[in-house]
Amino acid sequence: MDTVQALDFTIHQADEAAHLFGVTPGQVAESLRGVNHTDQQGRGAHAANGALGALIDLAMTHRRDCGRPDCPTCTAIRHALAANLASLRTMRLEAIERSAESTGVVSAWSVGVAQPSASETAD
Numbered sequence: 001m002d003t004v005q006a007l008d009f010t011i012h013q014a015d016e017a018a019h020l021f022g023v024t025p026g027q028v029a030e031s032l033r034g035v036n037h038t039d040q041q042g043r044g045a046h047a048a049n050g051a052l053g054a055l056i057d058l059a060m061t062h063r064r065d066c067g068r069p070d071c072p073t074c075t076a077i078r079h080a081l082a083a084n085l086a087s088l089r090t091m092r093l094e095a096i097e098r099s100a101e102s103t104g105v106v107s108a109w110s111v112g113v114a115q116p117s118a119s120e121t122a123d
């Protein structure tokens with residue numbers, strides 16, 4: 001699956017969920033106006049911000065209500081949080097890289113800012 005196919009698949013799923021939750025075309029257009037003037041990174045950050053905010057709200061609410069050891073919703077939340085964290089860290093690194101390129105500062109990759117913290121690697 002290439003990037004466009006992956007995006008089409010995700011957009012299709014999001015369209016279905018949006019329809020079920022009563023999202024209107026006007027709400028989508030309003031959100032689009034908020035990112036029209038930004039670059040690709042700005043649009044990505046806007047989407048990630050909205051998705052992650054909702055994900056965190058849902059995760060925290062579900063965590064209060066769920067005590068099941070093998071819960072598919074908890075599993076889905078874990079996967080979504082991991083994917084969002086990876087995307088956010090990548091976006092942050094890219095922003096640092098662009099800033100470093102424009103100022104001639106050492107590469108963010110070379111100083112290890114992409115590494116997960118010790119608490120994230122300990123199991």
Ligand SMILES: [Zn+2]
Nearest residue numbers: 066071073074
């Ligand atoms: Zn659960």
